[in-house]
Amino acid sequence: MTETSYRPAEQPAGTGSSSEPYLVVEDLTVRFPTADGLVQAVTGMSYTLEQGKTLGIVGESGSGKSVSSMAIMGLHDYKRTRMSGSIRIGGREVIGLSSEKMRSIRGGDVAMIFQDPLTSLHPFYSIGSQISEAYLAHNSVSKSQARAKAIEMLDRVGIPQPKSRVDDFPHQFSGGMRQRAMIAMALVNDPKLLIADEPTTALDVTVQAQILDLLQELQRDFNSAIIIITHDLGVVAEMADEVLVMYGGRAVEHGPTRELLTHPEMPYTWGLLSSVPDVSADTDARLIPIPGNPPSLLDPPSGCPFHPRCPHVDKVPGDLCRTELPELVVGNRPGHTKRCHLANADAIYEAEVLPEIAPDLVELTIADSNAAADGGDPTGHDATPGAGSVAPEKR
Amino acid sequence: MFGYIVRRVISGLLVLLVVSMAVFALFFYGPANPALAYCPETRCTPTRLANITQQLGLDRPVAQQYGEYMKGIVAGNDFKAGAITIPCPAPCLGVSFKLRVNVTDYLMGKFPATLSIALGSAVIFLLVGVSSGIFAARRRGTLADKGIVGVSLVINAVPYYLLALLAYLLLISKWGIFPESGYHPLLTEGPIAWFKGLILAWLVVGISSSTQYARFSRGSMIESMNEDYVRTARAKGLSERRITLKHALRAAIVPVVTIFGLEFAYLLAGTIFTERIFDIQGIGLTGLQAIGTKDLPIISATVLIAAAFVVVANLFVDIIYSVIDPRVRLS
Numbered sequence: 001m002t003e004t005s006y007r008p009a010e011q012p013a014g015t016g017s018s019s020e021p022y023l024v025v026e027d028l029t030v031r032f033p034t035a036d037g038l039v040q041a042v043t044g045m046s047y048t049l050e051q052g053k054t055l056g057i058v059g060e061s062g063s064g065k066s067v068s069s070m071a072i073m074g075l076h077d078y079k080r081t082r083m084s085g086s087i088r089i090g091g092r093e094v095i096g097l098s099s100e101k102m103r104s105i106r107g108g109d110v111a112m113i114f115q116d117p118l119t120s121l122h123p124f125y126s127i128g129s130q131i132s133e134a135y136l137a138h139n140s141v142s143k144s145q146a147r148a149k150a151i152e153m154l155d156r157v158g159i160p161q162p163k164s165r166v167d168d169f170p171h172q173f174s175g176g177m178r179q180r181a182m183i184a185m186a187l188v189n190d191p192k193l194l195i196a197d198e199p200t201t202a203l204d205v206t207v208q209a210q211i212l213d214l215l216q217e218l219q220r221d222f223n224s225a226i227i228i229i230t231h232d233l234g235v236v237a238e239m240a241d242e243v244l245v246m247y248g249g250r251a252v253e254h255g256p257t258r259e260l261l262t263h264p265e266m267p268y269t270w271g272l273l274s275s276v277p278d279v280s281a282d283t284d285a286r287l288i289p290i291p292g293n294p295p296s297l298l299d300p301p302s303g304c305p306f307h308p309r310c311p312h313v314d315k316v317p318g319d320l321c322r323t324e325l326p327e328l329v330v331g332n333r334p335g336h337t338k339r340c341h342l343a344n345a346d347a348i349y350e351a352e353v354l355p356e357i358a359p360d361l362v363e364l365t366i367a368d369s370n371a372a373a374d375g376g377d378p379t380g381h382d383a384t385p386g387a388g389s390v391a392p393e394k395r
Numbered sequence: 396m397f398g399y400i401v402r403r404v405i406s407g408l409l410v411l412l413v414v415s416m417a418v419f420a421l422f423f424y425g426p427a428n429p430a431l432a433y434c435p436e437t438r439c440t441p442t443r444l445a446n447i448t449q450q451l452g453l454d455r456p457v458a459q460q461y462g463e464y465m466k467g468i469v470a471g472n473d474f475k476a477g478a479i480t481i482p483c484p485a486p487c488l489g490v491s492f493k494l495r496v497n498v499t500d501y502l503m504g505k506f507p508a509t510l511s512i513a514l515g516s517a518v519i520f521l522l523v524g525v526s527s528g529i530f531a532a533r534r535r536g537t538l539a540d541k542g543i544v545g546v547s548l549v550i551n552a553v554p555y556y557l558l559a560l561l562a563y564l565l566l567i568s569k570w571g572i573f574p575e576s577g578y579h580p581l582l583t584e585g586p587i588a589w590f591k592g593l594i595l596a597w598l599v600v601g602i603s604s605s606t607q608y609a610r611f612s613r614g615s616m617i618e619s620m621n622e623d624y625v626r627t628a629r630a631k632g633l634s635e636r637r638i639t640l641k642h643a644l645r646a647a648i649v650p651v652v653t654i655f656g657l658e659f660a661y662l663l664a665g666t667i668f669t670e671r672i673f674d675i676q677g678i679g680l681t682g683l684q685a686i687g688t689k690d691l692p693i694i695s696a697t698v699l700i701a702a703a704f705v706v707v708a709n710l711f712v713d714i715i716y717s718v719i720d721p722r723v724r725l726s
Contacts, residue, residue, distance in 0.1 A: 073630055099635075107632030114630075119623040123722055124645055134631040169721045185631070 027085040056240030064249035074102040111186035117178035121170040128166030153184035176207035248305035255336020265345035407706035432689040489692030509677035513662035519601025524608025532616035547606035576673035660708035664701030
């Protein structure tokens with residue numbers, strides 16, 4: 001069984017390591033042996049990411065998004081984890097790398113921002129000392145130089161009066177400022193890849209926007225690749241060039257953000273879109289939760305892992321959903337891959353799902369296609385639920 | 396901070412006041428008459444008993460005696476017994492019934508021995524306990540971890556006096572591996588004699604106390620190794636040694652400080668079994684002997700000193716807390 005990964009059109013497949021994208025993940029599998037059995041946290045995951053680009057990884061809790069990203073950082077306890085496949089960072093294979101060599105990559109070329117900045121910062125050390133510690137770990141400079149660097153980074157991420165705030169402790173910062181400090185700490189060594197694990201989940205909505213803006217701004221300046229892990233499709237639409245949807249430890253849909261969010265072809269992605277509330281939507285629009293719970297990773301369902309929760313199983317001939325795992329392949333629409341047996345997913349989405357979750361958009365689409373028939377813009381309008389926030393032009 | 400300390404000192408003094416009243420009450424309203432201890436059993440006539448009672452000053456009302464005791468602590472109180480006067484400047488804890496000496500001076504003379512035991516064994520149980528706790532936490536679930544937890548449980552299950560007695564009988568009396576124990580003052584007899592006389596006592600107190608530190612710091616360490624900030628430290632690319640010692644241990648040590656503060660106070664108040672078995676004349680042994688002779692001033696003084704140590708240790712732990720944890724503000 002081969003895994004096909006989505007590749008952007010301008011990136012020819014199968015080139016040598018010198019020109020391959022900065023991050024290449026191939027057939028990544030992560031297993032945790034536990035007393036209850038083997039936890040199949042991530043199975044056969046593949047993707048690539050170039051510098052300056054952003055990949056959004058979306059999924060429910062326990063879908064394997066964090067586990068797969070922690071694997072890139074080598075943050076799993078190697079004694080309690082079985083990993084296979086390949087992760088190449090800048091052409092260097094990191095699976096099986098000695099812990100000493102992994103340590104030089106961690107925090108240097110690859111840095112990570114965590115979900116809750118309060119618990120992720122050490123409560124007993126000042127913000128400044130925690131940032132300069134990260135700098136000192138990868139640069140042989142004096143403590144005062146590291147401190148100056150910490151002040152410079154705090155200023156860079158928009159902390160007012162960085163010279164005096166540098167000696168503050170985390171509990172003296174507000175939530176948004178803590179996350180800014182975490183970002184400063186992650187970026188202090190100019191990482192080429194930044195992994196942001198739900199960076200805005202613990203923050204106020206207004207602060208969320210500021211943090212996302214800051215990340216985009218810093219990405220432009222540092223030209224880093226960003227992996228943003230989230231369950232918030234609004235964040236993905238705002239930040240990501242590409243989206244990878246995960247379910248039950250596997251990639252189930254993968255493509256460019258705008259394409260994937262406007263023409264999703266996997267019922268799980270539809271479910272995610274249906275669960276997003278939209279402030280500007282018609283009040284008739286329904287919020288439809290995905291029924292049931294995420295699958296057990298100890299004993300995943302047979303066939304397609306989503307079939308116990310999928311409302312479209314009866315549209316697939318035979319017992320295919322229950323018996324056979326669909327491949328991650330290009331579906332009805334070129335340019336993005338999906339893991340689903342549905343033959344005419346695109347049509348089902350427009351006919352059944354979209355009217356339920358975004359009736360106003362459907363009317364808009366019909367009006368648009370009428371206009372197009374009258375000789376207007378032939379590309380038409382994209383029908384997108386959760387509008388407003390979804391797929392604005394990237395700055 | 397200053398106001399907080401003043402308030403804590405005042406409340407501590409109130410605690411000590413209540414403790415001193417309780418000791419007095421127990422003694423006077425308890426089942427035994429202290430004067431009987433000084434009245435020879437065979438020739439104890441009622442006149443003689445009354446005489447002794449009067450000599451010890453026990454015939455006066457309890458409230459008056461308590462008042463004099465308190466006055467002695469604050470202002471000093473010279474004792475006159477016939478022709479001899481025993482000077483007792485403040486803080487005067489009374490004059491021993493049996494030894495006819497100033498209790499404050501007497502106990503001050505016994506204190507260095509107790510302090511020596513406490514300091515030496517604290518070094519051992521902190522070093523052995525905390526480091527084996529960290530070691531076990533780092534290797535959680537392995538044979539080494541299970542071994543440390545198992546050994547600590549076994550040592551903990553053996554009554555302390557049995558452990559100390561066996562150590563003395565076997566290691567000193569029978570096999571002679573360790574030198575004869577006893578207290579030799581550091582200043583007058585030199586460090587070698589001091590060390591030789593105390594080493595086994597330190598080891599016994601240290602090892603038996605280290606078991607709870609091992610288990611406590613192991614649990615605390617496992618907890619802090621799972622904290623998000625330890626993951627952050629790892630994500631920064633720090634060395635495993637630095638992650639363990641600077642990030643995880645720093646947080647794990649805070650609760651250990653609490654039990655250490657109280658444990659050290661108890662040690663200073665006198666290690667009765669240790670002093671008795673290893674024949675070290677400290678506060679604990681003195682208190683034990685005073686109970687045998689119903690020597691009220693010494694008993695109440697040792698109880699009061701023990702209570703004072705616990706009060707001071709608690710205050711000290713709180714102040715240390717505010718130093719090691721920047722989130723704690725004393726107010």
